[in-house]
Amino acid sequence: MLRQDLLNAVETHGAPLYVYNADVIEHQYKRLTKAFNSVNNLRINYAAKALTNLSVLRLMNELGTGLDTVSIQEVKLGLKAGFKPESIIFTPNGVSLEELEAAAKLGVQINIDNLSILEQFGSKHPHVPVCIRINPHVMAGGNTNISVGHIDSKFGISIHQIPHLLRIVELTKMNINGIHMHTGSDILDIDVFLYAAEILFKAAMEFKNLEFIDFGSGFKVPYKTGDIETNIEELGEKLSDRFHSFCKEYGKELTLAFEPGKFLVSEAGIFLARVNVVKQTTSTVFASVDSGFNHLIRPMLYGSRHEIENLSNPEGRMRFYSVVGYICETDTFGSNRRINEITEGDILAFQNAGAYCFTMSSNYNSRYRPAEVLWYKKKLHLVRERETFDDILRNQVDPSTIFSS
Ligand SMILES: *Cc1c(COP(=O)(O)O)cnc(C)c1O
Numbered sequence: 191m192l193r194q195d196l197l198n199a200v201e202t203h204g205a206p207l208y209v210y211n212a213d214v215i216e217h218q219y220k221r222l223t224k225a226f227n228s229v230n231n232l233r234i235n236y237a238a239k240a241l242t243n244l245s246v247l248r249l250m251n252e253l254g255t256g257l258d259t260v261s262i263q264e265v266k267l268g269l270k271a272g273f274k275p276e277s278i279i280f281t282p283n284g285v286s287l288e289e290l291e292a293a294a295k296l297g298v299q300i301n302i303d304n305l306s307i308l309e310q311f312g313s314k315h316p317h318v319p320v321c322i323r324i325n326p327h328v329m330a331g332g333n334t335n336i337s338v339g340h341i342d343s344k345f346g347i348s349i350h351q352i353p354h355l356l357r358i359v360e361l362t363k364m365n366i367n368g369i370h371m372h373t374g375s376d377i378l379d380i381d382v383f384l385y386a387a388e389i390l391f392k393a394a395m396e397f398k399n400l401e402f403i404d405f406g407s408g409f410k411v412p413y414k415t416g417d418i419e420t421n422i423e424e425l426g427e428k429l430s431d432r433f434h435s436f437c438k439e440y441g442k443e444l445t446l447a448f449e450p451g452k453f454l455v456s457e458a459g460i461f462l463a464r465v466n467v468v469k470q471t472t473s474t475v476f477a478s479v480d481s482g483f484n485h486l487i488r489p490m491l492y493g494s495r496h497e498i499e500n501l502s503n504p505e506g507r508m509r510f511y512s513v514v515g516y517i518c519e520t521d522t523f524g525s526n527r528r529i530n531e532i533t534e535g536d537i538l539a540f541q542n543a544g545a546y547c548f549t550m551s552s553n554y555n556s557r558y559r560p561a562e563v564l565w566y567k568k569k570l571h572l573v574r575e576r577e578t579f580d581d582i583l584r585n586q587v588d589p590s591t592i593f594s595s
Contacts, residue, residue, distance in 0.1 A: 191565045193501055196462060199570050200537050203561050205464040206481040208548050210241070210573075212249055212566040214458035215544075219253050222450065225426025229433060231445035235279050237407060238264045240451030240545035241459070245564050245573040247271035250454070258449035262289050265298055279404070281323065281370065281449070283345055287311060294318050301370055301404075303346050305354060312362030321368030321404065324349055326389040328373060328382060346371065352393055359397075366397045372406025372449065379418070380425050383408070387429060391436045402445035403436075405429075409453040413495045413542050420453070452545040459544025461486055461560075462501070465536045466516060474512050477532045479523070482515025484554040486540060486547050489523050497541040498524050506531035513538065517555050548574075556582050 191211050199209050219234065226232050235256035238247065242264065247257070248271045256277040257268040262285075268278045275297030282289065283303045287310050294300050294315065302308045303323035311320065325346030341348075347355060359366055371390050387405060394403055409420040430446075437443050463479035470476075488494040498513050500506065508528045515521035523540065532538075551559045558577035563570050 193504065195565065195570065196460065196501055196539060197537060199563050200462050200464070202570070203563055203572060204576060205462055205537060206479070206485055206560040207462045208543060208560055208562045209460045209462060209570075210243075210246060210455070210544055210562065210564050211458045211460075212564055215246070215249060215454055216253060218454050218457070219250075219255065221422055222426075222448070222453065225422045226430055226446065227426075228430045229446045230443060231402075233402065233445050233447040235277075235404075235447060235449045236454055237449045237451030238268060239549060241455045241547075242267055242549055243562055243564075243573050244271050245566075245571070246455065247273070249564070249566070251277075255454075256447075258451075259293075259298070261285070262292050265293050265296060269296065279321065279447075279449070281321075281372070283323075291315070299368065301368070305347060305351060305358060308347070308355070308364075309358045309362065312358060312364035316362050316364045319365045319367035319399075319401075321370050321402075322347060322355065322366055323370045323372070324352075324390060324393055326371055326373065326386045328386040328389065345374075349389055349393060352396060356396060365399055367399055367401045368404055368447075369394050369397060369400060369402075370404035370406060370447075372404075373408055374406075380421060380428065383420075383425060384428060384432065387432065391432070394436070395440065400440070400442075400444055402447050403433075404447035404449065407448060407450045407453065409448075409450050411452055411456045411542070414497055422453075455544035456542045457544065459542065459547060461496075461540040461543035461547060463538055463540070465532055465534055465538060468532055468534055475510065477511045477513050477529075477538070478516055479513065479538055480516060481560075482517030482521040482555070482557075483519065484515075484517055484557050485551050485560055486523070486543065487550050487552075488546055490521055491550075494542075496523065496543060498527050498529055499539045499541075500530040500532055500536050501539050502536035503530045503533065517557075553577075553582060558582070 233256050235258040236250045237258040251272045257273050259265045259280050260282045278298040280293040280298050281301040301321040323346040326349050410418050412419045463481040465477050467478040483490045509531050510526050511529050512525045513523040561576040562574035564573045
């Protein structure tokens with residue numbers, strides 16, 4: 191996918207626009223499976239919430255991933271995209287018993303992250319196999335300094351509650367077929383990951399009918415040069431070895447599962463926006479684009495850095511800009527960025543826009559959500575239409591039903 195392809199995409203579908211490169215997604219998937227190729231039963235469950243476009247889900251399905259879902263709606267999207275129920279795992283937190291039951295009824299693997307619901311679900315449905323989400327309370331403190339942390343995290347069943355958990359399993363006669371952890375952004379390096387894995391392996395020995403162990407995600411991708419990136423190849427080698435020895439000890443060859451979101455789709459996505467205004471103030475040159483945190487909220491929500499390029503003037507001299515949006519709030523995409531000289535009308539490209547970008551977009555300021563395009567087999571394919579005014583009105587009740595005059 192070349193610069194000109196991106197400009198063509200805007201030409202055809204307008205701005206702002208999300209473009210996803212299927213080649214990058216495939217490359218990342220192959221990297222991951224290759225890193226763990228010594229494991230016979232490997233399952234990569236793509237974490238749908240990163241990017242739920244049906245065509246992206248379908249692409250994942252064609253590549254051979256399973257699907258990790260966090261809501262019944264994501265389960266339904268997965269089924270619609272062609273995933274078989276047995277390829278879907280439902281890993282929510284804090285959802286109702288009814289939602290878990292609805293997912294179980296659709297035939298997907300249930301993952302429960304608290305003892306209250308586990309007890310209720312197990313009492314009512316002892317025959318439905320359940321995976322349990324464990325919180326190993328591990329986080330990286332400093333560089334490679336491993337510490338116990340996040341005692342107050344809302345996620346998972348505390349590793350210290352295993353005795354209580356075992357009592358529930360025994361009394362309800364439910365079947366625990368999987369054990370899971372997802373420590374998210376706490377895990378920054380391989381040693382910490384392996385340390386948490388040891389805790390999970392130890393807990394796994396307490397359950398006799400396991401079919402899989404799921405290590406969640408937390409894989410890092412670089413957002414700028416010098417960023418921490420999970421060395422997947424090294425992790426693959428070390429964790430695979432340890433997994434093999436665990437299976438021997440356990441007496442059964444289990445499935446090793448992961449649920450990457452960002453790793454698969456972050457770098458595949460590019461967000462394109464058009465510069466409406468270049469404004470010179472006393473201290474700053476602002477480039478204002480036809481977007482804002484209604485379309486890409488990560489920089490404002492959690493300070494993520496997305497590299498910004500001027501596609502329209504790649505040879506222009508470098509100048510400093512603050513790139514901001516058009517929303518009536520502070521919506522700074524990047525401060526003091528060196529970008530090729532910007533003229534009003536230019537198209538800026540924001541990198542790493544595949545994960546948690548479109549899926550977090552909103553209609554704030556009554557703006558339309560952007561269109562989405564997939565670059566697949568050397569062609570651009572529209573995979574979501576830009577919204578229209580009808581979408582803004584949808585579900586609003588006509589006020590004349592209340593106000594007669
Ligand atoms: C969000 C999520 C993931 C994916 O995390 P990434 O950082 O995008 O890889 C995996 N598992 C669960 C349970 C999640 O909630």
